[in-house]
Amino acid sequence: MSAQGNGTESPRRRVELDPDTVERDLARLVLTVVELLRQLMERQALRRVDTGELTEDQEERIGVTLMLLEDRMDVLRDKFGLEPGDLNIDLGPLGPLLPRGD
Amino acid sequence: MNELLYVYAVTRPFEGGVPAAATGVGGLPARPVEHNGLVAVVSDVRAEDFEEAPLRERLEDLEWLAATARAHESVVRAVIAVTGAVPLRLATVCRGESGVRRLLDEGNHRFTTNLDRLEGRVEWGVKLYAEPDPEPDRAPATAPAPAPGQQTHGGEGAASPGRDYLRRRLRSRQSREKSWAHADALARRLHTELSRCADGQRLHRPQSGQLARASGVNVLNAAFLVRREESDAFVGQVERLTPRDAGVRVELTGPWAPYSFADLSDPPDAPPPSHQDEQEAHEGRAGT
Numbered sequence: 114m115s116a117q118g119n120g121t122e123s124p125r126r127r128v129e130l131d132p133d134t135v136e137r138d139l140a141r142l143v144l145t146v147v148e149l150l151r152q153l154m155e156r157q158a159l160r161r162v163d164t165g166e167l168t169e170d171q172e173e174r175i176g177v178t179l180m181l182l183e184d185r186m187d188v189l190r191d192k193f194g195l196e197p198g199d200l201n202i203d204l205g206p207l208g209p210l211l212p213r214g215d
Numbered sequence: 216m217n218e219l220l221y222v223y224a225v226t227r228p229f230e231g232g233v234p235a236a237a238t239g240v241g242g243l244p245a246r247p248v249e250h251n252g253l254v255a256v257v258s259d260v261r262a263e264d265f266e267e268a269p270l271r272e273r274l275e276d277l278e279w280l281a282a283t284a285r286a287h288e289s290v291v292r293a294v295i296a297v298t299g300a301v302p303l304r305l306a307t308v309c310r311g312e313s314g315v316r317r318l319l320d321e322g323n324h325r326f327t328t329n330l331d332r333l334e335g336r337v338e339w340g341v342k343l344y345a346e347p348d349p350e351p352d353r354a355p356a357t358a359p360a361p362a363p364g365q366q367t368h369g370g371e372g373a374a375s376p377g378r379d380y381l382r383r384r385l386r387s388r389q390s391r392e393k394s395w396a397h398a399d400a401l402a403r404r405l406h407t408e409l410s411r412c413a414d415g416q417r418l419h420r421p422q423s424g425q426l427a428r429a430s431g432v433n434v435l436n437a438a439f440l441v442r443r444e445e446s447d448a449f450v451g452q453v454e455r456l457t458p459r460d461a462g463v464r465v466e467l468t469g470p471w472a473p474y475s476f477a478d479l480s481d482p483p484d485a486p487p488p489s490h491q492d493e494q495e496a497h498e499g500r501a502g503t
Binding site: 155169175 | 381382
């Protein structure tokens with residue numbers, strides 16, 4: 114980024130949509146959203162397990178669902194060559210989209 | 216005299232000139248400009264880089280910014296080796312030596328107060344990183360499938376993989392929360408204890424994203440102003456407070472020129488100098 118200084122946009126915040134990587138980039142975006150939802154669901158489930166408001170049956174069903182979802186996410190991530198850390202977006206002053214360390 | 220001068224630091228007049236080791240931005244040597252009992256350490260810079268409009272673009276360029284910051288730091292470091300100095304903000308630029316003299320005149324009071332306050336003192340940076348166990352249970356935790364008919368402890372076995380999964384997730388979440396709490400407590404303790412053996416402290420925003428290259432999450436990013444002769448004691452104190460256990464990492468950097476403690480903001484009673492009209496001095500604001 115030395116000679117072509119005519120782009121007014123900051124080079125590091127730009128969403129890259131290169132034809133060669135567009136599939137992977139879209140997958141990354143979609144998987145990020147799914148990962149966020151998965152984590153929200155898990156959090157909610159754990160809270161309800163904690164308060165003991167679920168029957169054993171319900172706990173079992175939710176647990177299996179979340180487990181499968183996690184497995185599935187791993188598979189999809191691998192397929193597009195993404196690391197867990199890739200499914201996170203830096204929102205600048207608001208911090209990362211997904212909680213730190215998760 | 217229209218060329219642009221990059222100003223690194225302001226000092227009182229000193230013997231011997233700027234050390235030859237001080238190579239400025241773009242590889243040009245730094246030199247002193249003396250005026251009215253103060254000295255500005257400057258070097259020539261190219262207008263293509265440092266005129267107001269191109270500079271704004273340049274500041275977005277991390278590589279350029281890093282090179283400039285290194286040159287800035289190397290000059291400031293060479294200068295504080297020979298005299299007390301107030302380091303200026305990155306990319307402070309004046310138009311010609313007359314612009315430099317104006318900068319010294321306008322800031323005379325601020326510079327002298329800062330020089331008095333910072334005399335004989337250096338800055339130490341202390342960062343604390345939390346490195347919680349990534350995913351203690353994430354490993355093939357589903358693997359230990361109990362042999363058929365065999366009851367595992369507590370009656371939870373292969374019969375309820377879903378509930379086991381939830382329990383494992385709960386445990387790992389709890390252990391992670393515990394290590395965050397631990398790091399948080401340590402951050403407070405470091406800050407309190409170290410503030411006691413320093414003349415001043417500043418808390419910076421913890422680094423994240425691109426700036427945080429190190430592993431772990433930066434939970435404390437503090438700067439301490441310490442007398443040069445008390446530096447050893449300060450470093451010893453940091454070592455004493457650094458726990459041996461895993462999960463946290465303390466990073467000590469310095470001694471730096473007192474960047475974080477050079478207070479060059481305008482005093483509340485003085486009207487702000489109007490640089491904008493004449494473009495005599497414009498300061499680039501590099502996000503820290």
